Amino acid sequence: MADRVAELENELARVCAERDELARRLKEADRYRTAVNIAQVPMMCVSAIEGRYLFANEAFARIIGWTVDEILSGDAYHIWVTVTHPDDLEVERRAIERLARGEADVARHEKRLIHKNGEVRWYVAHVTALRLPDGRLEAIIVQFTDVHEQREAAEVRERLEAELRQKQKLEALGKLAGGVAHDFNNRLVIIMGYTELLKRSLPEGGTLAQHADMVLTSAQRAAELTHQLLAYSRRQVLMPQAFDLNETVDRMRRLLERLIGEDIQLVTSLAAEHRIFGDPGQIEQVILNLALNARDAMPNGGKLTLETSDVSLDADNSEGLPEGDYVTLVVRDTGTGIPESVLPHIFEPFFTTKATGKGTGLGLATVDGIVHQSGGSIRVESRVGEGTAFTIRLPRARANAPAAEQASPAPLPEPTMRSRNFETVLVCDDDDGVRKLVSDLLVFRGYRVLEASNGRQALELAARHGEAIDLLVTDVVMPEMGGNELARKLKERHPRLRVLYISGYSDDASLLSAPLEPGTFFLPKPFLPADLTRAVCSILEAPNRAQLADRID
Ligand SMILES: Nc1ncnc2c1ncn2[C@@H]1O[C@H](COP(=O)(O)OP(=O)(O)OP(=O)(O)O)[C@@H](O)[C@H]1O
Ligand SMILES: [Mg+2]
Structure with missing residues (x-):
C-alpha cells in the first residue's frame, strides 16, 4: 500500500x-x-488546409480596413480576392503554388492591397511556408512592407525617362529630317530651275514640253514634302508678327466648313482678347491639320469646336513653358478618340493609322514643330468613343508689337522687266549647283553678278570690287559664316545694300524671332527661276526701300 x-x-x-x-x-x-498582435508589421497566417485565416494582426487589419474578427471569421479566398488588386492576383497565385509544390519555402513579390475605403497601395509581401511533418503545406505566413512611395517615385522616374527617350528620339529624327530637307531643297532648286529653262527652249505644247511639266509637277510635290519635314524639324524660316487668332479662325470658317462636310457641325467660341505673336500662315496650317484629323475621326458626323481664350502661366506650369501670357487654342472633336496604345506616337513623323495613301503621318509632326518653334506648347486629351481635344498655347504678342498691317506693308510692285539691268548682285551659296543657277538666271537678265561660295570669299570679292553692290543674294545656313553675319558685315561698308535670303532652312534664331529688317527679303527654297528674277527685279526697282514689304511669297 x-x-x-x-x-x-x-x-x-x-x-x-x-x-x-x-x-x-x-x-x-x-x-x-501579443507580440505578433501588437507588432507594427502587418502580418497574417492562412491555413492551406482549412481555407481560413489562423491569425491576423491589427496592423494587417488596418491596412485593408477590416476588423481582425471579420478577417478571422471570413472565407480566406473571398477576402484574398477582395483585398488584392485584380492585376496582382495571378502573380501571387503562382508564388503560392510554388510553395505548395514544395519548390520553395519563401516567396517575395510586390502587390497592391485595396483598402475598404477604396484606396490602393503597393506592398512587398514576404511569404513563408509552414509545413506538416510529411512536407505538405500547412499554412503560409505573410508579412507586408509598404513600398507605395518608392513605387510611385520609380513610376514617375520611369515615365520621365521614357519621355526623355522619346524626346531624344524625336530630336534625332528632327535633325535628320531637317538635314535631308535642306539638301533636298537645294537639289530641287536645281531640278526645277533647269527644267524650267529647258522647257522654255522646247516647242510649246509639244510632248517634250509635257515631259518637262511632269518633272516640274513632281518636283513641286517633293517640295511640299520637304516643307513638312522642315516644319517638323523646327528649322523652317518663320515670319512672326502680332495678329488676332480669332480673326484667323473666322477667316478660315468657310474653308473649314467646306473641308469637314455637312455632317460635321463647326462651332467656334472665340474668347481671347489678346493677339498672339507667330507666323500667321503657319498657324493656319496648324488649324487646318487639326481640323482634317478631326474630320477623319468623325466619319459619321459630329461636332468640331474651336475655342480661344487668354491664359497666364506661372513659372512651374506643367507644360514646360516659360512664365508669361499666352493665348489658348482648343480644337475639339466628338470622334473616335485615340487608343492609349496609339497616343504616345501621334506626333512622330510618318506615324499614321490611316490606310496607305490616305495619310502620310506628317500632319501632327508638322503641327508639333510649328507650335514649338513658335514658342508654344501642345497637349492632347482623348477618350475612345468620346472624342479628342488638342490644346495649344501660343505666346501673346507684346502690347507694342507691330500689327500685321505694319509688319507686311504694301505688296511688292510688279517689276517692269527692263530690257537692260545695270545693278550689281553678289550671289553667295555654298551649293555649287544652286549658285550657278542663280548666277545664270541673273546674268541672263543683264545684271552684273559676283559669285562666292562662302562668306569669307564674298567679303573679299566685295572689297576687291570697289564699286557699289546693290543686292546680296545669299543662303542662310552656310559653314563658317551664315548669311546673316555676311549681310551684317557687308552692310557696314555698303549701307544701301539690300539683301535677299534664299533658304528653306534656318538654324539661326535671329532670323526667326523678329520680322526681317526693312530692305531685307526672303525667298523660300525651292523656287522657280521666275520667282527669283521677279524677286530680284522688284527689290531693285522699288523706289523707296524703307517702305518695302519685308516679305516675298
Ligand atoms: N482628332 C483625332 N482623333 C482621332 N485620332 C487622331 C486625331 N488626330 C490624330 N489622330 C491619330 O494620329 C495619327 C497621326 O496623325 P497625323 O495628322 O500626324 O497623320 P495622319 O492624319 O494619319 O496623316 P496626314 O496628316 O499626314 O495626312 C492619325 O493617323 C490618327 O491615328
Ligand atoms: Mg493628319
Missing part, C-alpha cells in the same frame, strides 16, 4: 510539473501572440 501511495505521489508530482510546464509554455505563447 505504501508503495502504491508513493507511486501516486510521484505521478501527481509529474502531472503537476507537466501542468506547470504547460502553463509556462502557454504564457510564453500568449506573449508571442
Whole structure:
C-alpha cells in the first residue's frame, strides 16, 4: 500500500510539473501572440488546409480596413480576392503554388492591397511556408512592407525617362529630317530651275514640253514634302508678327466648313482678347491639320469646336513653358478618340493609322514643330468613343508689337522687266549647283553678278570690287559664316545694300524671332527661276526701300 501511495505521489508530482510546464509554455505563447498582435508589421497566417485565416494582426487589419474578427471569421479566398488588386492576383497565385509544390519555402513579390475605403497601395509581401511533418503545406505566413512611395517615385522616374527617350528620339529624327530637307531643297532648286529653262527652249505644247511639266509637277510635290519635314524639324524660316487668332479662325470658317462636310457641325467660341505673336500662315496650317484629323475621326458626323481664350502661366506650369501670357487654342472633336496604345506616337513623323495613301503621318509632326518653334506648347486629351481635344498655347504678342498691317506693308510692285539691268548682285551659296543657277538666271537678265561660295570669299570679292553692290543674294545656313553675319558685315561698308535670303532652312534664331529688317527679303527654297528674277527685279526697282514689304511669297 505504501508503495502504491508513493507511486501516486510521484505521478501527481509529474502531472503537476507537466501542468506547470504547460502553463509556462502557454504564457510564453500568449506573449508571442501579443507580440505578433501588437507588432507594427502587418502580418497574417492562412491555413492551406482549412481555407481560413489562423491569425491576423491589427496592423494587417488596418491596412485593408477590416476588423481582425471579420478577417478571422471570413472565407480566406473571398477576402484574398477582395483585398488584392485584380492585376496582382495571378502573380501571387503562382508564388503560392510554388510553395505548395514544395519548390520553395519563401516567396517575395510586390502587390497592391485595396483598402475598404477604396484606396490602393503597393506592398512587398514576404511569404513563408509552414509545413506538416510529411512536407505538405500547412499554412503560409505573410508579412507586408509598404513600398507605395518608392513605387510611385520609380513610376514617375520611369515615365520621365521614357519621355526623355522619346524626346531624344524625336530630336534625332528632327535633325535628320531637317538635314535631308535642306539638301533636298537645294537639289530641287536645281531640278526645277533647269527644267524650267529647258522647257522654255522646247516647242510649246509639244510632248517634250509635257515631259518637262511632269518633272516640274513632281518636283513641286517633293517640295511640299520637304516643307513638312522642315516644319517638323523646327528649322523652317518663320515670319512672326502680332495678329488676332480669332480673326484667323473666322477667316478660315468657310474653308473649314467646306473641308469637314455637312455632317460635321463647326462651332467656334472665340474668347481671347489678346493677339498672339507667330507666323500667321503657319498657324493656319496648324488649324487646318487639326481640323482634317478631326474630320477623319468623325466619319459619321459630329461636332468640331474651336475655342480661344487668354491664359497666364506661372513659372512651374506643367507644360514646360516659360512664365508669361499666352493665348489658348482648343480644337475639339466628338470622334473616335485615340487608343492609349496609339497616343504616345501621334506626333512622330510618318506615324499614321490611316490606310496607305490616305495619310502620310506628317500632319501632327508638322503641327508639333510649328507650335514649338513658335514658342508654344501642345497637349492632347482623348477618350475612345468620346472624342479628342488638342490644346495649344501660343505666346501673346507684346502690347507694342507691330500689327500685321505694319509688319507686311504694301505688296511688292510688279517689276517692269527692263530690257537692260545695270545693278550689281553678289550671289553667295555654298551649293555649287544652286549658285550657278542663280548666277545664270541673273546674268541672263543683264545684271552684273559676283559669285562666292562662302562668306569669307564674298567679303573679299566685295572689297576687291570697289564699286557699289546693290543686292546680296545669299543662303542662310552656310559653314563658317551664315548669311546673316555676311549681310551684317557687308552692310557696314555698303549701307544701301539690300539683301535677299534664299533658304528653306534656318538654324539661326535671329532670323526667326523678329520680322526681317526693312530692305531685307526672303525667298523660300525651292523656287522657280521666275520667282527669283521677279524677286530680284522688284527689290531693285522699288523706289523707296524703307517702305518695302519685308516679305516675298
Ligand atoms: N482628332 C483625332 N482623333 C482621332 N485620332 C487622331 C486625331 N488626330 C490624330 N489622330 C491619330 O494620329 C495619327 C497621326 O496623325 P497625323 O495628322 O500626324 O497623320 P495622319 O492624319 O494619319 O496623316 P496626314 O496628316 O499626314 O495626312 C492619325 O493617323 C490618327 O491615328
Ligand atoms: Mg493628319
